[in-house]
Amino acid sequence: MPYVSPSAEIAEQLPCWVPKEALAYLLHTETGQPIRALAREAGVHASTVLRQVRAFEARREDILVDQVLSRLGRRVHAAGTRNSPADEVVPSMDELSQEARRVLRRMCEPGAMLAVAADMDKAVVVRESDDGDTTRRAIVGHAAAEAMALAGWIACDQPGRVSRYRITSAGRDALNRMMAEAENRAVGFAEAPARFEPAKPKGQGAPVDTMSSRRPRFLAVETPLTLLGRRRDRSGEKFLSDELVSAGERLREDYEMADLGIRQGESWDRFLVKAAELSPAGPGHDGTAVARSRVLGALRDLGPGLGDVVLRCCCHLEGLESAEKHMGWSARSGKVVLRIALQRLRRHYDRLGDDGDLIG
Structure with a gap:
């Protein structure tokens, strides 16, 4: 049987998002492992580990960092003393x-x-x-x-x-990587690497990224809906109230959590058919299935036309001019239909009570 160091055994008790520097700090403070022993195991100089320990000790001035290190420390201490694992809420x-x-x-x-x-x-x-x-x-x-x-x-x-x-x-870099990985899963690239690597700039004449043409990455600082919500009419009033913008953003949250992998520009009726086929029946739904069910409920309530425009503008992040062109509407009519759709969507979420608020 291959030898497994005590540090490796303890590391297995922690989620993989814990930085290795934080692990070294916890092993030193919670299990009493010497700095030199940690350095030998990591293959670095002792002064490197010492700086890591001091850096994380200083970061405990941050309330969130202090709390998570306390949570993880109790789990590390339990693992180091071979006691029952500490019952701590630590996300995977x-x-x-x-x-x-x-x-x-x-x-x-x-x-x-x-x-x-x-x-x-x-x-x-x-x-x-x-x-x-x-x-x-x-x-x-x-x-x-x-x-x-x-x-x-x-x-x-x-x-x-x-x-x-x-x-x-x-x-921001982590968000880019996580969104790219989620997009890969959505379009069927399950073999995407688990470890994130920085994106490399494309050279001149590089092939077009076909995945980007299938589905947007949703990484714009502001969406078309929030940009439209900042516009004002001649009287200075907002064209879309904050409540209407929040309703559209609420639908987008559910849409992205649903991980449907639907192509951009999918029509209302085809979207509902595909989404319904992916929705499992019965109790014990996970968060993705619940979000998918909420999207279906909202779009069915809106119906064709109104459902199409919110699907394009809120979920697919398509601009109004593009939506008007694809749906065969006259210029500047899209924003009127969108406002009506968002009013209907807001009423739908109001009927849901607390479940109609932004996800939390």
Whole structure:
């Protein structure tokens, strides 16, 4: 039987999103392993591990980092003493990836931040508009927020009773990679590598990325809907209220969580047929199946025409001019139909009660 070091055994008790530097810190502080022993095992100089330990000790000033290190530390301590595993809420890599795709997209929006209070079970992504209004964009579980902070995807720029976090450049890079991997799965490339690699720029004359033509990556800072929501008429009133924009964004969240892999521009009726075929029946649905069911319910309520325009503009992120052209409508009529569709969609979500709010 091959030899497995105690450190490797303990590492198996932790999810793969935990940075190796954080693992070294936890092994030193929770199990008492010497710096030199950790350095020999990692094949680095002892001073490297020492810097890692000191860096993570300093990062415990961050409330989210401190909380996640405490959670992971209890699990490491239990594994190191061969006791029963600590009952700690720690997301798996798949769970974190799904949450991070949803949350980091929201945090890419101008004026968006993650607000965290120590005495609250949830964190919330809020966005401040140009006129000073604050809108809630998403609700985040503490465990997922802690993991994103430990990974360096978000950073606290305003600590306090309510700490405020912004997305980092590392978070934007991670979002790009996770969205690309999710897209690969959606179009049937299940063999996509599990480890993320930075995207390499295409050289001159490189072939066109055919996957991008099948489905957008949803990485724009602002969607066509939110851009339209910022427009005002001659009287200064917004053409789309914040409630209508939130209804469209709510549908997009469910659509992306549903992982349907439908081609961009799919019509309302063909979409419903394909989505219904993918929806499993019976109890015990997972989050993807539940999201798929919510999308089907909303689009069936809208019906053809109204369902087509929200599917194109909210889910496929197609611009209004393009939607008008493909649907054979006259110029500038699309925004009127879209507003009617969003009003109907808002009423649909109002009837759902709390389930009609943005996902959290």
